[in-house]
Amino acid sequence: MRLPSDIIHSVVSENTKIEGRDVLAEGTEEDEAYEQSGDSEEELTDDESYDSCECEYCIPPTEQVLYMFCLKNSSKILNNLESFQPNLLLSLFLHMSGVCCQRCQRARLQEIRSWHIVRYLCQTAVLLTWEQTNTRQYDRQLVPTEPLLPQPPSNVSGKICVVIDLDETLVHSSFKPVNNADFIIPVEIDGTVHQVYVLKRPHVDEFLKRMGEMFECVLFTASLSKYADPVSDLLDKHGAFQSRLFRESCVFHRGNYVKDLGRLGRDLNKVIIIDNSPASYIFHPDNAVPVASWFDDVSDTELLDLIPFFERLSRADDVYHLLSQQTASS
The missing domain is CATH 3.40.50.1000 (HAD superfamily/HAD-like)
Known part of the structure; x- marks a missing residue:
């Protein structure tokens, strides 16, 4: 299942440029060097600022376009959730949930705190992905039954x-x-x-x-x-x-x-x-x-x-x- 072509067309045409930058452009060598410099810290803490960034340099082009679409068209996105490919929906959600990188020093957009969007993306992404794949990456039967607490x-x-x-x-x-x-x-x-x-x-x-x-x-x-x-x-x-x-x-x-x-x-x-x-x-x-x-x-x-x-x-x-x-x- 794919997002209807008319929505994809309108989203891409409206959002390929963000703040004067081409979101489809490749990252610079400086960007890559910065990201590599954070490897040790990323392993130590749970800070996702290096691989789940919302800025136009770091987020993949497809997710960037859909992300901006979600912010501008929340009602339309909720009415068309079933039209997403499951993997694309989950990928979009994971990028929406991230924080911005240290390089751009911007906190994640406050629009994400429109909680109904995040909740529906959570639930729908998990359900669609689990229903339409033969093998789950996470199977509760494989998790130890001993309580954590x-x-x-x-x-x-x-x-x-x-x-x-x-x-x-x-x-x-x-x-x-x-x-x-x-x-x-x-x-x-x-x-x-x-x-x-x-x-x-x-x-x-x-x-x-x-x-x-x-x-x-x-x-x-x-x-x-x-x-x-x-x-x-x-x-x-x-x-x-x-x-x-x-x-x-x-x-x-x-x-x-x-x-x-x-x-x-x-x-x-x-x-x-x-x-x-x-x-x-x-x-x-x-x-x-x-x-x-x-x-x-x-x-x-x-x-x-x-x-x-x-x-x-x-x-x-x-x-x-x-x-x-x-x-x-x-």
Whole structure:
């Protein structure tokens, strides 16, 4: 199944030029050199800024055209989802869920927070891809049945389990020296110790303190534990996190590390995930509270603004009702 030719024609004709640049042009040698320079950091953290960029240099031409179409024609795209090739739809979704590269220093477009678009792309991409392929890249029967989390301790028993991402949600980390870094973490990579410079998102201390009082909080990151564990030690000064899960607890699905909430060992109607990357929760989009990616904006209030919403959620018996209301109003 393909996108109708008239829509493809209109999209291509309207969007082949973006901000005066030809999106079909090949990247420059400088671009390639920059991307190669980020290989080590990409392996260490879950930052997708090097391979899932929304800028016109990095995103493949077809996805760039369809991406712009989605932003400008949300109602038309939702009415024609069944006309997409499954692989193209999933590819489009994954690029929509990324963050911009360090080179262009632009946060991902806020239009993506029109959550109904992301949710439908999540659900439809997975369903179409699984239904129309003979072999799934991810088969739940092949995943260990042992829950990722132990039984909750008595002080959080019965509380909602909130899964919280690390990179670009709570902190931003870089191998490049940062003068105002909150933490500097030494990390050994291939026998060499590298310094990782970590910036805390504004209001993260207040956010974690309050979340720890209301919920069973779990850090779940696609980063390596040798980086994320020491960062968490310094970040979580109030002891909000009852458990920590790292890359090895993720499911590698279609080139992305997915956090499968069904493996936690908790009732899904009492599980929430907070993450800047929709690719991380593509299996459970209805359990998600999306947040904008953060890099260095000192005026950011995203975490502070979320606290009143989570105070209401903490009293819910079933998270889906309140989350669906939030989705409808976004």
